[in-house]
Amino acid sequence: MEIRQFMYFIAVAEELHFGKAAKKLGMTQPPLSQQIMNLEEALNVKLFHRTKRKVSLTEAGQYFYREVTKIQEKLNSVIQNAKLIDKGMLGMLKIGFGPDYGTLTKILKIYEQEYPNVQIQLEQMPTSEQLMALDKKEIQIGLLPGPIERKNIESRVVAEYPFKVVLPVDHPLAKEGGGIDLIDLKEENFIMTPREIGSAYYDSIINICNKAGFSPRIRKKTHELQTVIPLVSANMGVAILPEMLGYFKREEVVFLPINNCDVTLKNCIAWNKEARSPLIDLFLEIVEGI
Structure with missing residues (x-):
């Protein structure tokens, strides 16, 4: 698993649409879909229900979203603090x-x-x-x-x-x-x-x-x-x-x-x-x- 896969997952979870999430991330849909599949395989957990008309989070996906967003907030804080430390602030x-x-x-x-x-x-x-x-x-x-x-x-x-x-x-x-x-x-x-x-x-x-x-x-x-x-x-x-x-x-x-x-x-x-x-x-x- 990679940190970027968490970011990809959050984008899809918030948009519930692979095309919109890919546009938001500045990438095309196929590699985004592949990254989500790789994440699910690494976790051995199904995160999304996918149909031709609809994308929704599974129950495990809902839990994973809540926790990963906490990790994202913490990571953003860590990055910001590292920058402040580097500047002496x-x-x-x-x-x-x-x-x-x-x-x-x-x-x-x-x-x-x-x-x-x-x-x-x-x-x-x-x-x-x-x-x-x-x-x-x-x-x-x-x-x-x-x-x-x-x-x-x-x-x-x-x-x-x-x-x-x-x-x-x-x-x-x-x-x-x-x-x-x-x-x-x-x-x-x-x-x-x-x-x-x-x-x-x-x-x-x-x-x-x-x-x-x-x-x-x-x-x-x-x-x-x-x-x-x-x-x-x-x-x-x-x-x-x-x-x-x-x-x-x-x-x-x-x-x-x-x-x-x-x-x-x-x-x-x-x-x-x-x-x-x-x-x-x-x-x-x-x-x-x-």
């Missing part, structure tokens, strides 16, 4: 992300409007875990600080954030709305994430402080940037964070600009170039348009 897109909720939500809002049939699976993870997941092809997209220096990972900057000093609201310098000279914090305890979690952030902070004339005294480390803020609010130290973390701001802390500091945190979209796919290509098109 259907499937599952796994995205790893850090604390840059603003950029993530802006991209996803547009992406989900354009491609509603793509399921998004989000997983929050530190930079080091995102890079590992990209290497292993466990995620297709990462949203993480750059630059990213790996041969198999490509990236594109999607957002850039200035750094701010984060102080407890009752800190003596908390009222310095005009900006902070970092050298004034050289005796403070700093709260940071360790370098192995994300080198781009860690190296930026060390660089900023070194340019200001001191090395930060790191006394507390946490594995997620957003958890730095509650530690500052508990008076465990001060911090330097990218402005995007203002999303997690609370009343017990203040974010203040840093005087004479032009260093920024560059957040990137990253992907494994060995796993490039239509899904990733369409996602990158959305990112380019923002």
Whole structure:
């Protein structure tokens, strides 16, 4: 049996006339009649009653028609879905992300409007875990600080954030709305994430402080940037964070600009170039348009 024989059968069952069915299918009547006979022989079932004046379905033919039309609908759906998958418009897109909720939500809002049939699976993870997941092809997209220096990972900057000093609201310098000279914090305890979690952030902070004339005294480390803020609010130290973390701001802390500091945190979209796919290509098109 062949799929085309099912299509021939459906046409005859709906027209109940071999001549009309053949015209509908764009073929002549003799080969259509032969194909129906071949189908009946393969099934060892009589599907049609045939007389010189009339063609009608047998009881088995009526049942076969009902079920074959279901198969046809399913096949059409499968074909359509295969085309959508090939174009990157259907499937599952796994995205790893850090604390840059603003950029993530802006991209996803547009992406989900354009491609509603793509399921998004989000997983929050530190930079080091995102890079590992990209290497292993466990995620297709990462949203993480750059630059990213790996041969198999490509990236594109999607957002850039200035750094701010984060102080407890009752800190003596908390009222310095005009900006902070970092050298004034050289005796403070700093709260940071360790370098192995994300080198781009860690190296930026060390660089900023070194340019200001001191090395930060790191006394507390946490594995997620957003958890730095509650530690500052508990008076465990001060911090330097990218402005995007203002999303997690609370009343017990203040974010203040840093005087004479032009260093920024560059957040990137990253992907494994060995796993490039239509899904990733369409996602990158959305990112380019923002």
